[in-house]
Amino acid sequence: MHLDPFELxxxxxxDEAVDLARRFEGRCDYLAGGTDLLPNYKMHLNLxxxxxxxxxxxxxxxRSLDRLGAMERLADLEGDRPLLAAYPPLGDAVAEIATPLVRASGTVGGNLLVETRCFFFNQSHFWRESLGYCLKADGDRCHVVPQKQKCYATFSGDLAPALMAVDAEVELAHSDGRRHLPLGALYDAAGDGIRRLTMRPGELLTGVRLPAATRGQRGTYLKLRVRPxxxxxxxxxxxxxxxDGERVVRLRVAIGGAEMRPVRHxxxxxxxxxxxxxxxxxxAFAEAVQQATRPVHNTFLLPDYRRRMVSVFVRRAVERLRPGTAG
Ligand SMILES: Cc1cc2nc3c(=O)[nH]c(=O)nc-3n(C[C@H](O)[C@H](O)[C@H](O)COP(=O)(O)OP(=O)(O)OC[C@H]3O[C@@H](n4cnc5c(N)ncnc54)[C@H](O)[C@@H]3O)c2cc1C
Ligand code: SF4
Structure with missing residues (x-):
């Protein structure tokens, strides 16, 4: 694997960044920590x-209790005790992302916009060529669901569900102006593993807004993976x-790592x-979330097992919101 030349x-x-993106529309990518983008480039994925x-x-x-800049490193968040105590799902998630080395370079923005994954996509060029490529890079069919002209690559970022559960918003900048929207609306409900975002071409994610309303609320993030x-x-x-005792005053549950986008129910x-x-x-609630979640066979664990784990993990996560439990 090698990195082809590019202009940096x-x-x-x-303003300068979004102007460059407009100038090179369709021929450029933003580079944050590079921990996702550059390995993909080395595998010749959508250079x-x-x-x-x-x-x-x-x-x-x-960063503050109100806002995270898009270029904040994950490792810096990890050491910010007041922030992580204010938003417990964020604290749980950030500690579980990749390795300390990746977290030292990886950023908040890069994690929210991390490329979707599939074991037919995250492979060397040689491997993919031998199979005839696929819709997501260089090819014209899907190997996971061959009868559909749609990509089912999985959204595998950890921060998104954690931040969606606390009602975070994202700030976006474009050469035409700025806007902000709920984080969940960043992920295209009508899209697929390729057209996965609602961002406009060249739009830049500048930061994440953390709402005061959910600050200090109990919460958690639980992750299923093969090698911890x-x-x-x-x-x-x-x-x-x-x-309030046994009564639900407010509840948010978001699922990631299972489908093409993170989903809040x-x-x-x-x-x-x-x-x-x-x-x-x-x-009954946990089983309803499981019914609504449909993983496909494009990651290491079998989809049926991942699906059955949805209700188990949802139950465990919500149990932790009960007063008196270790939240
Ligand atoms: C060994 C390994 C293990 C990993 N494990 C995990 C894991 O367990 N959980 C997990 O969530 N991730 C994991 N990752 C993925 C990844 O490294 C992290 O998600 C990281 O946070 C990506 O951030 P980055 O700054 O390096 O993004 P980059 O690689 O620089 O960018 C990622 C994508 O986002 C775009 N982008 C970045 N910032 C912006 C912005 N501000 N505005 C617009 N577009 C932007 C880039 O153009 C690119 O498309 C792993 C990676 C590796 C190499
Ligand atoms: S889900 Fe299909 S189209 Fe998408 S990356 Fe995998 S094989 Fe390719």
Whole structure:
């Protein structure tokens, strides 16, 4: 594997970065920590001739209890006790991402926008060529669901479900202006493993807004993976909320690592508000989330097992919101 040549641009402001992205539209990628993008480039996966490095853009750095800059390193978050105590699912998730070395370079923005994964995609060029490529890079068919013209690559970032559970929003900048939206709306519900985001071409993620309303709320993130030392999630379940005794005051549950995008199950959790969360009610809720989650066979563990683990992990995560448990 080798890295093909590319032209590196080093803007020093958001305006300069988005102008470059407009100039090189369709021929460039933003480069944050490079821990996802550059290994993909080495495997010749969707190469672009221009890379726009974000490390010299001051507006993308800095963190507080209100906001995380897109270029904040995961390792820096890991050491920020007040932040992680304020948003427990974030603390659980960040500690479980990859390895300390990857977290030293990997960033918040890069993790939220990490490329979807599939064992027919994350392979060397030689390997993929021998199989005839696939829709996501260089080919015209899917090896996972061959009868469909759609990609089922899995969203495998850990931060997204954790931040969705605490109602985080993302800030976006484009050469035409700026906007912000709920984090969940960043992921395209009508898309697939290729068209996975609602961002416009050249749009830059500048930061994450953390709402005061969910600050200090109990919460957790539980991750299923093969090797706890560094593997991507085969399933990630985030829960955050408030229980008054047994009664549900507020609840959010988000699932990652299972489908093409992270999904928050608001219709199911809203139906629990005001109700007593008995063991039977919790079991029925967890099974409903499982019913709504449909992994395919494109990661290491079998989809049936990953699916059955959804209800187990949802139950465990929500149990931790009960007062008196280790949340
Ligand atoms: C061995 C290994 C294990 C891993 N395990 C895990 C894991 O367990 N969990 C997990 O979540 N991830 C894992 N990863 C994936 C990845 O390294 C991390 O998710 C990391 O956070 C990516 O951040 P980055 O800054 O390096 O992103 P980059 O690689 O620089 O970028 C990733 C993508 O986001 C785009 N991008 C980055 N920043 C912006 C921005 N501000 N605006 C617009 N676009 C942007 C880039 O163009 C690129 O498409 C692993 C990676 C490796 C190598
Ligand atoms: S799900 Fe299909 S199209 Fe998508 S990366 Fe895998 S094999 Fe390729």
């Amino acid at each position: 641009h080093r803007p020093s402001s958001v 672009r001739p221009h890379l726009i490095a974000l490390q010299d853009v001051p507006e993308l750095s800095g 030392s560094f593997d991507f999630p085969e399933l990630g379940v985030a829960a955050s909320g408030v229980l 608001d219709a199911l959790t809203d139906a629990l508000v005001g109700e007593r969360l008995s063991d039977d009610r919790l079991r």
